[in-house]
Amino acid sequence: xTQEPSENNQRIKQHFHARVANEVRxxxxxxxxxxxxxxxxxxxxxxxxxxxxLEGYAQRLELPAYENICRQLNNCLEQIKNEKSRLxxxxxxxxxxxxxxxxxxxxxxxxxTCNSLAIPLLRRPLYIxxxxxxxxxxxxxQLAFFGLESQCYANPEALLIAVSSxxxxxxxxxxxxxxxxxxxxxxxxxxxVFENGLPIxxxxxxxxxxxxxxxxxxxxxxGFFVGELEISSMLELIESFSRTSHFAPYRVLVVDDxxxxxxxxxxxxxxxxxITRAINDPTQALAEIMDFAPxxxxxxxxxxxxxxxxxxxxxxxSERFVGMPIIYLSGxxxxxxxxxxxxxxxxxxxxxxxxxxxxxxxxRNRAVRARNLKARMVRDSLTGLxxxxxxxxxxxxxxQRAEKSGQPLSFxxxxxxxxxxxxxxxxxxxxxxxxxxxxxxxxxRLRKTDHIGRYGGExxxxxxxxxxxxxxxKVVDSIRRKFAEIVFPTASENLSCTFSAGVAQFQNGQxxxxxxxxxxxALYEAKRQGRNQVVMDRSHL
Numbered sequence: 037x038t039q040e041p042s043e044n045n046q047r048i049k050q051h052f053h054a055r056v057a058n059e060v061r062x063x064x065x066x067x068x069x070x071x072x073x074x075x076x077x078x079x080x081x082x083x084x085x086x087x088x089x090l091e092g093y094a095q096r097l098e099l100p101a102y103e104n105i106c107r108q109l110n111n112c113l114e115q116i117k118n119e120k121s122r123l124x125x126x127x128x129x130x131x132x133x134x135x136x137x138x139x140x141x142x143x144x145x146x147x148x149t150c151n152s153l154a155i156p157l158l159r160r161p162l163y164i165x166x167x168x169x170x171x172x173x174x175x176x177x178q179l180a181f182f183g184l185e186s187q188c189y190a191n192p193e194a195l196l197i198a199v200s201s202x203x204x205x206x207x208x209x210x211x212x213x214x215x216x217x218x219x220x221x222x223x224x225x226x227x228x229v230f231e232n233g234l235p236i237x238x239x240x241x242x243x244x245x246x247x248x249x250x251x252x253x254x255x256x257x258x259g260f261f262v263g264e265l266e267i268s269s270m271l272e273l274i275e276s277f278s279r280t281s282h283f284a285p286y287r288v289l290v291v292d293d294x295x296x297x298x299x300x301x302x303x304x305x306x307x308x309x310x311i312t313r314a315i316n317d318p319t320q321a322l323a324e325i326m327d328f329a330p331x332x333x334x335x336x337x338x339x340x341x342x343x344x345x346x347x348x349x350x351x352x353x354s355e356r357f358v359g360m361p362i363i364y365l366s367g368x369x370x371x372x373x374x375x376x377x378x379x380x381x382x383x384x385x386x387x388x389x390x391x392x393x394x395x396x397x398x399x400r401n402r403a404v405r406a407r408n409l410k411a412r413m414v415r416d417s418l419t420g421l422x423x424x425x426x427x428x429x430x431x432x433x434x435x436q437r438a439e440k441s442g443q444p445l446s447f448x449x450x451x452x453x454x455x456x457x458x459x460x461x462x463x464x465x466x467x468x469x470x471x472x473x474x475x476x477x478x479x480x481r482l483r484k485t486d487h488i489g490r491y492g493g494e495x496x497x498x499x500x501x502x503x504x505x506x507x508x509x510k511v512v513d514s515i516r517r518k519f520a521e522i523v524f525p526t527a528s529e530n531l532s533c534t535f536s537a538g539v540a541q542f543q544n545g546q547x548x549x550x551x552x553x554x555x556x557x558a559l560y561e562a563k564r565q566g567r568n569q570v571v572m573d574r575s576h577l
Contacts, residue, residue, distance in 0.1 A: 056102065059090035060138055063109070067135045070123075070309040071285055072400075077121040084113045102138075109134050122303075125311045128285050136484055160202060161185040162274065165195050165209040165219065166239065171265070174525055175208070178267045181522045182480060184274065192222045199226055199234075206235045206258075206274055211248060220248070223255035237273060239265060267469075271476050286403040289330040290314040291321050291347065292365070293339040297388070301334060301365065301395070308396045310403075318347050325357065331403040337366035337377055345380035352381040359409055361402040365390065416490040418468060419475035427489025427497045432548045434487070434499050439544050446508035448498035449555040450537035453567040455494040458533065462526050467494075470524060470533050477522075481515050497552075505541035505572050512537050513570045520568065534568035541576040 066083040091106035093099075112130050116123065123131075162179070164186050166172045172188040179186050187204075189195040192214040199207075207226070213219035223236050237259040238252045244262070252260055259273045288305055290312060292298040298314035305312040313328050315321065318341050325333070333351065337344040344364055351357050364377055367388040374385045384398060414426040422430065431447060438445035452458075452470060459467040471494060478488050478496065487499035500508050516535060524531040538558025540551055554573045562571040 053097070056090060056093045056097065056099070059086045059093065060102075062086040063090070064135060064139060067131065075121075075123055075307065075309045080113060080116060080121050084110060087113070105134060105137050109138075123306050123309055125302075125306055125313065128306065128309055128311050132285055139484065160204055161187045163195060163198060163204045163207045164188045165192075165207060165213045165222075167210050167213055175265055175267070177523070179271075179274075181518070182271055182476065184271075192218060195222065196225065200229060203230060203234060206237060208237045208239065208270070211238055211240045211244065211252065217248070217251075220251050220255055223252070223257070227256045237261065237270060267473065286310045286332070286400065286407075287328065287330045288312045288332050288334060288399055288403075289321070289324055289328055290334045290365075291318050291339075291344075292316065292334075292336040293318070293341070294336065297336070297365075304392050304395060305399060308400075310396070310399060318342050321347055322350065322354070325351070325360075330360070331406055332361045332363065332399060334363050334365050334399075335382070337364050337368050344382075345377045348377075348381040359406065359413075361406050363398065363402065365395075419472055419490050421475050421479075421496070422487060422489035424489065424491050424497075427487060427491070427499065428548050428552070430487045430489075431497075431499050431551065434501050435542050435546065435548065435551070438501065438542050443502045444504040445542035446498075446500040446503045446505050446539055447542065447551050447555045448500065448508060448512055448537055448539050449491065449552070449559040450496050450498070450512065450535050451559060451563070452494040453534045453536055453563075455533075458531065462528070462531060466524065466526055466531065470494075470531075473522065473524070474519060474533075474535065477515065477519050481518075482511070497555075505539050505576060508539045508541075509570050509572050512539065516568070516570060536562040536567045537570040538562055538573065539570060540573040543576050 063083050063086045066079045066086075070079060087106045087109045091103055091110070094102035094106060109131075112127060112134065116127050119127070162184065164172050164175055166175070166188075169188070169190065176186045176188055186208075187198065189198060195207075195213075198204075207223075209219045209223060211217060211219040213222065219238070223238075226234055226236070233256050235258040236252075236256045238257045239261045240248075241263065244260075249257075249260055259270070261270065288310055290298050290301045290305075292301070292314065293316050295316055298316060302312045302314040313324065313330070315324055318335075318339050321333075335344040335347060339347075344366065348362050351360070351362065361384075362382040363384040363386060364374075364382050365386045365388060366377075368374060368377070369387060374387075378385055383402060386395060386398060414423055415421060416423050421427075434445050437443075452474065455467065455470075458470060471490075474496070475488070475490065478498070482488060482498065482500075485501055486503075489497045489499075491497040498508075498512070500511070503511070516537065520532060520534045522532065524533070536559060538555045538561065540554035540558060542551055554575060558571045558573040562569050565571065
């Protein structure tokens with residue numbers, strides 16, 4: 037029987053969609069390596085070749101969003117090539133925006149004409165090795181709701197054959213898979229196959245000894261779950277191993293009265309994909325910090341207008357900058373003076389002349405810790421989303437930018453329906469799982485430029501820049517329908533949950549209280565109309 041032409045066309049289309057996805061991943065992976073390891077001429081060439089191929093596929097499939105991004109990316113890479121493949125603050129900023137656009141192009145219905153094209157989170161499926169086939173099936177089903185493809189294996193032999201033929205991004209393995217502690221022995225065999233290792237998430241139905249946990253770590257265990265498999269906690273780990281993530285470049289402010297030294301430091305850090313701004317007048321430091329929002333500050337110790345320790349004291353007197361890392365970069369070699377200067381609020385001391393790789397490594401390490409610490413301070417402990425107060429702060433900042441740019445801004449309030457019944461009938465532990473899963477669901481389906489907060493209890497808030505209320509309704513309603521399909525296994529029955537949402541669009545002159553009140557009123561209107569729906573405030577029309 038001959039295939040219908042429409043079937044052939046569909047297969048060809050799917051084939052090229054897969055090629056688009058592969059090229060997007062290649063570009064994002066090169067950029068991720070640049071931000072966390074190094075930017076190289078070879079990496080730039082790989083990125084440009086992938087962008088050229090992607091542009092061709094986008095033209096064939098009539099995907100103008102991808103085509104436009106690739107055209108801009110190729111122009112940017114050509115300019116970098118003219119600079120002998122060296123990055124500058126301007127090119128890092130430009131590449132960052134292009135990477136954001138590229139990673140989001142298939143995610144938002146209002147961003148592309150081909151809504152069906154989305155880049156899968158994984159290049160390869162993860163492997164599941166559990167003793168109970170039904171438990172494996174349920175776990176695979178839950179992972180699928182979050183866009184994660186997986187394959188289940190019934191015995192150690194089948195798993196080893198699969199691993200030897202294709203390396204998965206991660207294995208979820210029971211310690212007793214195939215017999216008592218056989219899973220641990222199997223993990224050791226897998227570890228020997230791959231020189232760089234393979235992340236394994238271990239699972240046990242019952243609590244284990246410290247020796248078992250130690251054996252799991254030695255076998256490549258990156259996580260250990262006991263009792264019930266907690267999908268939300270597991271997803272966070274899986275994504276850290278398998279997803280091509282976007283990382284915002286680190287930002288560094290250099291304060292040094294020597295123009296030559298400041299320029300040298302700026303060039304070294306920019307070349308490592310770290311956005312760096314240098315100033316020579318320390319009295320301008322506070323204004324620059326407010327404007328540039330650096331992750332870290334590098335100070336010279338001796339400057340004519342004021343000393344490094346004096347400036348460090350001034351910076352530390354502002355509550356907003358108490359936790360911002362400060363590194364001295366100075367020719368001072370006296371250890372006593374170095375320690376004295378650090379006692380004024382600095383975190384590290386580098387002596388000139390400093391080796392470039394030492395400077396880059398120190399800056400990256402300090403910036404990573406600072407971001408992690410800041411994230412913990414402004415995020416909700418259960419979900420990892422922004423706290424109530426911080427999401428309102430972000431809304432205020434977004435409102436100011438929207439007023440200046442004239443771009444639309446939407447604010448969304450959403451609430452899990454009948455959540456009290458979930459807690460009453462299934463317990464608070466199940467309620468927490470529902471909240472954590474919705475948090476992860478929102479993080480996966482919204483852009484990196486969108487802000488998600490836990491407003492309180494089962495209530496969430498979304499700040500959606502450059503998004504009209506009409507498009508926000510489309511996006512949130514799509515998420516609502518998909519979330520309703522998720523099944524939460526419980527001891528008595530399978531549980532499904534829904535949410536209601538209210539959307540309001542920012543208008544010039546509004547403050548955050550007025551905007552949040554409009555979204556809140558729209559949310560309650562959704563509840564009055566029967567829940568499990570999205571309602572838009574129409575005052576902006």
